[in-house]
Amino acid sequence: MYSFCSSPFLRYLMATSYPGSFITLEGPEGAGKTTQLKLLSRQLDQIGCKHIVTRDPGGTSLGKQIRRILLNPENPVMPMTELLLYQADRAQHVEELILPALKSGTLVLCDRYVDSTRAYQGYARGIDLDLINTLSNMATGGLTPELTILFDIDSADGLGRLHPGGHDRLEREAIEFHHKVRDGYHELAAQEPERWVIIDAKKPLTVVQEDLRRILVERVGEKHKLAALIE
Ligand code: T5A
Numbered sequence: 247m248y249s250f251c252s253s254p255f256l257r258y259l260m261a262t263s264y265p266g267s268f269i270t271l272e273g274p275e276g277a278g279k280t281t282q283l284k285l286l287s288r289q290l291d292q293i294g295c296k297h298i299v300t301r302d303p304g305g306t307s308l309g310k311q312i313r314r315i316l317l318n319p320e321n322p323v324m325p326m327t328e329l330l331l332y333q334a335d336r337a338q339h340v341e342e343l344i345l346p347a348l349k350s351g352t353l354v355l356c357d358r359y360v361d362s363t364r365a366y367q368g369y370a371r372g373i374d375l376d377l378i379n380t381l382s383n384m385a386t387g388g389l390t391p392e393l394t395i396l397f398d399i400d401s402a403d404g405l406g407r408l409h410p411g412g413h414d415r416l417e418r419e420a421i422e423f424h425h426k427v428r429d430g431y432h433e434l435a436a437q438e439p440e441r442w443v444i445i446d447a448k449k450p451l452t453v454v455q456e457d458l459r460r461i462l463v464e465r466v467g468e469k470h471k472l473a474a475l476i477e
Contacts, residue, residue, distance in 0.1 A: 258440065261392035265351035267466045268344065268389065270359040273397030274428045275417050276404035277447040278454060279357050282397070285455050286355070286462075293474045298347050301357035303335040306342050317414035329367045329381065336360070337385040344389065353470050360386065361394060361434055366416065369430025370423045393465050395458065396435055397447035401428050404447075 261268060271279040283299045290297045304313035312335040315321060316328065323331070336359070347354050360382040368375045401424035408417060435442035443465075445457045459475045467473055 257388070257390040258392060260388065261390045264348035266348035266354055267393075267469060268348055268354045268356070268391045269393045269395070269462070269466070270356045270361065270391040271395050271397060272358060272361045272365070272431060273447060274399060274401045274404045274424055274431070276407035277397035277399045278407075278451070279397050281451065282455055282458055283355055283357060285451075286458060289459070289475060290353070290472075293472070295353060295470050295472060296351060297353040297355060297470075298343070299355045299357070300339070300343060302339060302359050302362065303332060305335075305339040305344075305356070308338045308342075309335040312338075317416065319415045319418055321415065323415065325367065325371050325373060328371070329363065329373055329378065332363050332367065333381050333385040336363075336382070340386045340389055353466065356391070359391060359394075361431070364434055365427045365430035369433065370419075370426040391441065393461075394435075394442050395461060396431050396442055396444045397454075398428070398431070398444050399447040401425050 271283065273279055280301075287297065287299045302309075303316055304310045312331055316323065316331050316335075344354055344356065363378055363382060364375060367373045368378050402421060405417065405421075405424060435444060443461050445454060445461070447454055449457070456476075459472075463472045463476050467475070
């Protein structure tokens with residue numbers, strides 16, 4: 247279960263081998279992922295698409311407790327502790343929720359996943375990316391999304407949409423940290439262009455929603471009968 251496949255093609259084959267589909271949303275703070283997923287989920291309900299919206303960290307009961315520890319600004323969390331807590335949350339999330347959903351033919355939409363760890367703990371915090379990949383593969387058994395949508399926004403603009411000064415521990419990091427996160431995402435997207443699609447998240451809410459729906463219809467529309475999403 248814990249072997250890691252380094253070939254993007256083989257990872258894609260593995261990702262598409264389930265009856266369901268695994269799609270992740272990524273981006274800097276305040277990019278609008280949560281808002282867009284709520285809108286999309288309502289529409290998916292209306293057209294009868296079997297789906298779940300979940301998030302990383304905090305997609306399970308145990309994960310919610312880990313999320314509170316991770317995001318509490320009062321907690322002095324060391325970088326390696328931070329990395330391991332995100333991976334602990336993810337191990338539970340994949341085993342308890344994501345894999346069973348994929349096996350039952352569900353469209354799984356996940357707000358953040360392994361690429362957040364690469365961007366935040368890797369590119370921004372400076373932890374070795376090979377180590378992150380090894381730990382991520384231990385936590386997920388190598389489960390890779392078949393599509394990752396980057397909600398791209400200038401870090402200052404994204405943070406500007408949130409509460410001044412930021413709510414949680416990560417949002418309160420210096421702006422340089424957040425610039426590294428965004429640059430990291432761009433590097434990740436460039437490394438695997440077949441997996442990543444970039445949305446300009448600065449656009450108005452309705453336009454971003456249209457972009458999101460169009461991408462889903464293009465990539466998994468046939469499998470999940472999503473054509474009505476853009477009619
Ligand atoms: N993290 C996470 C790691 O460091 N490592 C990891 O491995 C993982 C998985 C998670 C934190 O943990 C870090 C990343 C994060 O710092 P979170 O609360 O889940 O914490 O963080 P976010 O996913 O960043 O949640 P945010 O709420 O900050 O961002 P969203 O969900 O992208 O943005 P959203 O939808 O809440 O929108 C923010 C505001 O913008 C408005 C919304 O109404 C809202 O007020 N908005 C728009 N305004 C104008 N135009 C648009 N197009 C808009 N879209 C939304």
